[in-house]
Amino acid sequence: MNIQQISKEAGISKDAIRYYEKIGLLHPKRSDNNYRVFDQFDLERVKMIAVLQYAQFDLKEIKVIVNSIDLPPSDECNRQVAALFKAKNFELQKRIRDYQLILQMVGNFRLPESSEEFASEKEEYLLQTMHLISDVFAKIKGGEEWKSM
Known part of the structure; x- marks a missing residue:
C-alpha cells in the first residue's frame, strides 16, 4: 500500500507517517521509483504508535518499544521495555x-x-x-x- 492508503486506513496524516519514518519508527520498503511501499506489518506498527501516543508515551519511549520488535530477544531489551x-x-x-x-x-x-x-x-x-x-x-x-x- 502507498502512503495515501496507509494514512486513510490508520487515520493518521501522511505528514505524521513521514515523520515517523524520519525519526526511525517506520521502515517502509521503497519501490523502483522510490515511492514508499507499506505492508500490513507497517500498518499495525502505525496503529501501535497511535495507541502508545494516546496512552501518553512520548516518541522517545515509543521508539524504544516499537524498535524492540526488530531486535533479537535479550534480557536487557525486555527489562527496558518492561520498565x-x-x-x-x-x-x-x-x-x-x-x-x-x-x-x-x-x-x-x-x-x-x-x-x-x-x-x-x-x-x-x-x-x-x-x-x-x-x-x-x-x-x-x-x-x-x-x-x-
Whole structure:
C-alpha cells in the first residue's frame, strides 16, 4: 500500500507517517521509483504508535518499544521495555484516579435552576465552586509539584 492508503486506513496524516519514518519508527520498503511501499506489518506498527501516543508515551519511549520488535530477544531489551510499561502503568493509574476526582467534582456541582436564582445566590455558587476546585486541586497535587498538561 502507498502512503495515501496507509494514512486513510490508520487515520493518521501522511505528514505524521513521514515523520515517523524520519525519526526511525517506520521502515517502509521503497519501490523502483522510490515511492514508499507499506505492508500490513507497517500498518499495525502505525496503529501501535497511535495507541502508545494516546496512552501518553512520548516518541522517545515509543521508539524504544516499537524498535524492540526488530531486535533479537535479550534480557536487557525486555527489562527496558518492561520498565517503560511499569512506569506508564503507574502514571496512568494516577491519572485515572485524578480524573475520577474531577468527575466527582463535576457531579457535585450544584447548578442554579435559572439565571434569577444564580443572580440572587451568585456569591454562594461561586464560593461552592471555588471550594470544590480547591479541594480537588489539593488531592490531585497530593504534595507533588503540579504538572500542567
